[in-house]
Amino acid sequence: MVSKVRQKIVDAAATCFHEVGFNACGVQEIVDRAGVPKGSFYNYFKAKELLALEVLQNYTQSSGWEIFEDKSMPPVERLRVHFQTMADRYAAFGYSKGCLIGNLAAESTDGAPLIRKAIAASLTSWTKHVADTIRDGQLDDSVTADIDADQLARFLINSWEGAIVRMKIVDSREPLDDFFVVAFPLLSVRHQEA
């Protein structure tokens, strides 16, 4: 039964951090949403920051990274399905909520080094998956070889995260559509300057 209380706290925190942000969401609000006594919080988590690490980990693990292992799918298609999966997820959350990791990143400060480190690690893993897929595409000539795969992966992910910042503000899918329309053709063009 103990682990159920813990899970309730983690789930409530995930929703709360995503909806109102890490700083605006206090321990009291988390335990209220979880429907557990406040005292139980500190049985499981010494600090809200440590809880955020677990929320981050869960969010990352449910981000549809399995697709990167599906080598039966052409590389560019793998990338498209990956980003499409996330777009569907934002649609389900509501566009105005943004991306939990992006929100935490923007809200993070020098005073919360653990969260920053966890976000950096998550970004590094994500970038590696995308870069490996780009490399597969460079090998079969479906992705331009004129740009370094790691650099292109970082750019692609950053462009996506930026699209999400605007998605949140304009509360619509348009920025994600801009990403698909502009970024994907760029992957396959020959980069000869005019």
Added chain:
Amino acid sequence: MVSKVRQKIVDAAATCFHEVGFNACGVQEIVDRAGVPKGSFYNYFKAKELLALEVLQNYTQSSGWEIFEDKSMPPVERLRVHFQTMADRYAAFGYSKGCLIGNLAAESTDGAPLIRKAIAASLTSWTKHVADTIRDGQLDDSVTADIDADQLARFLINSWEGAIVRMKIVDSREPLDDFFVVAFPLLSVRHQEA
């Protein structure tokens, strides 16, 4: 003398919002930093949200948009100088601080519609400047005409904002360099798919 107190509050809030975020920065901290009595805050601002609107406006006005009017400079160069000016600004603030507007955007919630509206307006103006410059480049054939100027402008700005989210996390200029290296050649390529 009255206006000096007001200005002190606005300046202190700008630093505080940028450093620790809108939610984490209370009125008490703002007046402490400004060195003014707390009561004076409410003489000038009915709410912290209204103060944020003024901070946003000042930040936008000092974002180096004058360059867009300099038609003596080639369009792509105008864009490069514009983003370079912002990169220098982040270097001065410290990379880990991020972009004030991006931070506020990520932190904004449905519960603070005024801030969200102000950010949306700022994004719209910025996008118009960049799109007009892209159109100038499409006219003199220095920018690809294969992508709609408004869509390309939104994509470019979103990519930049996303680069800044990562810049904040990795506390380095690398994501901005990725932007310059990957995005700028893309502006001028012919988009014929391989």
